[in-house]
Amino acid sequence: MKPLSVECIRTIFSGDLIQGSDDVIVHFGAYRHKQIKNQNTILFLRRKVVNLKKLEVYFPLVLVTDQTISRSEQFKNLTIIMVKDVEEAYWKFVKYYRSLFHIPVVAITGTAGKTTTKDMISHILSAKKTITATNSTNNSRTAHLQYLLSIDDDTEAAVFETAVGAPGDVLKAGEYFKPTIGIITNIGAHHLNYCKTLEGYIQAKAEMAKILDQSSVLIINSEDDNTKKIDLSNYLGRIIKVGIDPSCHFKAAGIKYCKDGMEFNVQHEEKNYSVFVPGYGEQQVYNALAALAAVHEIGIDLLEAADRLKTYKNLNKHLQVREGLNGATILDDTWSLTTTSLKAALKVLSEVGESKKKVAILGTITDLGSWGYVIHEQAGEIISESDVDVLITIGFHARIMADYLLKIGTTSTVYSFNNSTLVYDLLKEIVDENTIVLIKGDMYSKPMIELASKLRKKI
Template identity: 65%
Template sequence: MKPHPVSFIRTIISGELVQGSDEVTVHYGAYRLKQIKRENTILFTDKRIIDWRSLKKFFPLVLATEWKYNKDEIPENVTVIQVTNADEAYWKFVRYYRSKFQIPVVAITGTSGKTTTKEMIKHILSADRIVTATSLTSNSRTANLQYLLNIDEETDAAVFETAVGAPGDVLNAGEYFKPTIGIITNIGAHHLNYCKTLEGYIEAKGEMVKIINPTGVLIINRDDSNTSKIDLESFRGKIIKIGTHSTCHFRARNIQYAQDGMQFSIKHKKRNYQMYVPGFGVHQVYNALAAIAAVYEMGVTIPEAAHHLKTFRKFNKQLQVVDGINDSVIIDDTWSITTTSLEAALKVLNEVGKDKKKIAIIGTITDLGSWGYTIHEQAGELIYQIGVDVLITIGEHASIMADHAVKRGLTSPVYTFRNEVLVLNLLNKIVDANTIVLIKGDMYSQPIIELASKLRKKK
């Protein structure tokens, strides 16, 4: 955060100094007690602080509050700014701070690919610029203030994920970041426990349209059917389409699997550029297209972007190909699971394992609420259509996938387990050097994570 004296902050939030000094400098911000990690933090709160002892190590502390404390209640090293409404004061400070920096700010949402796309943009820009960004997948609304305050006078660009757990999440992020460039990677079916319906989820993702600067840029996946349902009539900025369709501004062609990644060409303004991106799958090409379109808007040429993209390091547990038990090959994709990412993973399994026995181990898809049965059936439909040689599901809801795939006509051996305990014994019997195993789950499913670890060949 760019440091500010208390006197200046008081002016911004229309506050009155009731204790302490106007000369104290603020270096950090918080609106919850647990967000205070360092000295010289300003805390915006409408709650009365009782236990000052736990905060003593963070003194000097600045408090912007609507509570009227007695002077003998407050320790000496605490500066108190009295405000009429702590929430209003907080947002005045947030809007002021964001307005001080005229830099490109990218906001990314989507069912899958947003973290990878964000990291690609950061990787390309970091070659010659100072970039701040959300950390890995930490993209909850409670982290937004900290990410905003990471911007300072040395920052050249910022890249933030704006995840959707519920309607309004993207709008909330927009209040902090005021993006100049917005990206929607794709829209599948997720977080239906709060969004209630697929239409509600699409609408929640579509909030991106409302938060971009009116003269800004929106980058969308032309090939994604759900993204096409977003109402773009109100958007007055520039729309950039990426994909494989002939109408795309950044069009991928001649997509091929290569050594540890994907080769393709980009057609842009009647010129073709050869590309390579680490990581298997056509979905990785879409991630790269979105990243390249974004950095191009920030002045990076396509050849420059292509050069830097070659050295991009994909994450562990995102379709990570490793040596496995009994000399098999393991594809560890235990980062997250949605129907969108499951489809991508199954296609990678079939492509990479063309000449091998293909086994898919699939866990439960979470955050679906009352849509759990329907979405797991849709996952079963994907498994039937794409096909595997052996299907193993882990978890009560995951068995719905297996039941539906069999009902639709999947003739491959199918095993359903309530937990992972017996799966390793089965795999030791059916896995050999001619086998490739996809294990698909999410980072919050500890049994799936532990099984994936056990499947790796021990060094």
């Protein structure tokens, strides 16, 4: 955080100094007690009850409150600022702090590929610029303030994920970050427990266009069907399309699998650039296209960006190829599970395991609410269109995928288990060096992650 004095901060929202000194310098910000990790933090106190004794370890501390707090002589390093409305004061502070920096800020949303695209952009930019970015996939609303305050006078660019758990999430992120470049990687079917319908989820992702102004850039996947449904008639900024269609501003051609990743050519403004990106799958190509478009907009030469992309390290548990049980090839994709990422993973399974027996081990798709049955049936349809030889589902709802295949008729061998206990014993019998195994779940499924780890061990 750019250090600010209490006097400066009070001026932002016309607060009254009740206790302490205007000369205290603030280095950190918080709006919840548990967010306080350091001394010299300003806490926007939204609750009347506060145990100052427990917070004493973090003194000097600055409290902003609209509640009556008695002046306490026993806390010498406590500064109290009184305001009429702490919520209003908080947002004035956020708006002021963001206004201090005139740098490119990239915001990324999408059903799949957010973190990968963010990390690609960060990796390319960090070769020449001082940047700040979302840490791993920690993109929750409660982290927005900390990410905003990670921008300081040395920061030359920022890259943040703006996830959707419910309608309004992207709009709220926009209030913090005020991005200059927005990216929508793709839109599948997810978080229907709060978005209620696919249309509601699409609109929640479409909020990205609403948080960008007329001087901004929106980067979209031109081939994504649900992204095409977004009404951009009121968006006044520039649109950059990425994909394989001739109309794309960044067009991929000659896509092919190679050792440890994907090779392709990027066509931009009548020039061709040879690109290699670590990690398998056409979805990785689209992630790279969006990243290249973003860094080019920031001023990075495409030849330099492509060269830097070669050294990108693919994310853990994102279709990682490992040798495993009985000499089988393991595709560990236990980071997330949506119908969008499932379709991509099954395509990689087919391409990488072209001449091998293909086994898919799938867990439950979460955050679907009342749409659980429908979406799992849709996943079953996606599987039916693949060339999976053996399907193994783990979990009550995951069984719906297996039941769908059996209902419509399939040449695949299908197994369903309530948990992973018996799966390993089955695999010991059916996999060998001529087998490739895709295991796919999400990061919150401990049994799936443990099974993937066990499969990677050589027997």
